[in-house]
Amino acid sequence: MKLILNGEINIYYVQTLCMIFFPGCKFGEEAQQDENAPMLSLTLTDTEEGLSASVTVSADGKTASAVRVRPVKEGESRDKRAKMVCGSAIIAACGELLGYRPSWGMLTGVRPSKVATELLQAGVSKTRVKRTLSGEYLVIPKKAALATDVALNEQKIIEHHFSPKDCSVYISIPFCPTKCSYCSFVSYTSDKLLALIPEYLQHLIADLEKTFARIRSLGLRLRTVYIGGGTPTILTADQLRLLLGKIAELTDVTALEEYTLESGRPDTITAEKFAVAKEYGVTRVCVNPQSLCDEVLKGIGRSHTAQDFLRAFEIARESGIHSINTDLIVGLPGDTFKTFSKSFDSILELRPENITVHTFCVKKAADILHQGSQIYSLRGGDAGKCVDYTQLKTQEAGYLPYYMYRQKNTVGNFENVGFSLEGHECLYNVYMMEEIHSIFAVGAGAVSKMVDYRPIEGGKPVIERLFYPKYPYEYLRDESTDEKIAAMEAFYQRQKLLERE
Ligand SMILES: C[S@@+](CC[C@H](N)C(=O)[O-])C[C@H]1O[C@@H](n2cnc3c(N)ncnc32)[C@H](O)[C@@H]1O
Ligand code: SF4
DSSP: OEEEEESSOOHHHHHHHHHHHSTTOOOSHHHHHOTTSOEEEEEEEEOSSEEEEEEEEEETTEEEEEEEEEEOOTTOOHHHHHHHHHHHHHHHHHHHHHTOOOTTTTOOSSOTTHHHHHHHHTTOOHHHHHHHHHHTSOOOHHHHHHHHHHHHHHHHHHHHSOOTTEEEEEEEEOBOSSOOTTOOSOOBOSHHHHTTHHHHHHHHHHHHHHHHHHHHHHTOEEEEEEEEESOGGGSOHHHHHHHHHHHHHHSOGGGOSEEEEEEEOGGGOOHHHHHHHHHTTOOEEEEOOBOSOHHHHHHTTOOOOHHHHHHHHHHHHHHTOSEEEEEEEESOTTOOHHHHHHHHHHHHHHOOSEEEEEEOBOOTTOGGGGGOOGGGSTTTTTHHHHHHHHHHHHHHTTOEEEEEEOOTTBGGGOOEEEEEOTTOOOHHHHHHHHTOSEEEEESTTOEEEEEESSOTTOSSOEEEEEEOOSSHHHHHTOOOHHHHHHHHHHHHHHTTGGGOO
């Protein structure tokens, strides 16, 4: 797509908005040379009133234009004003050209509920938050209501569970039995690489010993532990016993608010593994179907059937573990509204405590990118209908939306939402997404975030990140844990977090 921009405006923001209307479009040199590429020109001018944005867009021989003006508002920065006025002019012009209204309007970020959260925290009423989202940010009313509900539910969790000395731990197990074709997570699957698991566990346990020891000696309060993947239940029952037994030695697992073993792939789940998990204090597991249509599962190279999922779910129930989560994906290749809604109804009948609905997202590293899909269709085929169905049916069944995020390149530009029965919300997900306390992450690909959510001197939260090497091979040679622990200690002292109540 060709862009002609005049005035002080963030090009990245304009590109992101254009991609909502022209999914998959490129902005590089090649697009500039391509005479059939769509074109958008934007002029931003300072006027006496405030800022004026004028947009003309053309594609396939058609053209549309829009002009929007945003007056100066007390407390609003010029940057924010520029974003709002350019966003509304681009949406108006592209919307007219293509006859399309994007669900999330000009909200392009990872957390669509962020604006709602900020407004609620400033004391704005729920009704006015919804009105602002649809009136100013051009979010369609049902999504404005969803974002507001998520923000309210998240707020309840945050206010109940916030203390400056809180933290959580994430443990990475980046191994899977086979690679699903849509997945871009770094995960080892070949026999040769899976043979590294015993050595990986040893290295991981040594790093966990140091990390948990420092959390204890600093006097931090460990609220949740999340063992994620990959597929943590790729570990044998004995390997799980080794890892979970060690964690139980290093921290009082009975004092945790939540302890998740992500598990994931039904074909790795056994009664013995979940018995070990229960014995060592795990309170939440994920048993993920993605779809309950065998044809769709086959198409995404998932290597298990719907029946395998049902068997694994029953094992999870019989294990007595407190909460079960099931992940599903909307918009998978070959899935239709009919097959998806049938899958979803069957999941609801099982009444898992959490249901997480992702929208299919094509990432550059995923094999499926080369197989063609609905990803680049503007309205995302049946995906919108499926997403609406999940929101309606969960509401009818008494689930609350409590967590939401968006990714780039999702079918129809839709969101990912976590639904929960009351009291079973995944706290780790909220803590991580809302960045309210530090998360110490250990293992290959793990990224720790040290967080001061409410700095003494006011202003935005302070966040610093620490990275472990991405691949298990590199991680096995990594010796950075002492350095990371020193950085974590320095952060806590610098921010005076340990002196606060
Ligand atoms: C980190 S993955 C790990 C879960 C586990 N290994 C499994 O596959 O069941 C977490 C979830 O992200 C979602 N996910 C992964 N790749 C995705 C994609 N390309 N588009 C949408 N959702 C995706 C899936 O629902 C998956 O269960
Ligand atoms: S979706 Fe899950 S099981 Fe499949 S490759 Fe990715 S992490 Fe592994």
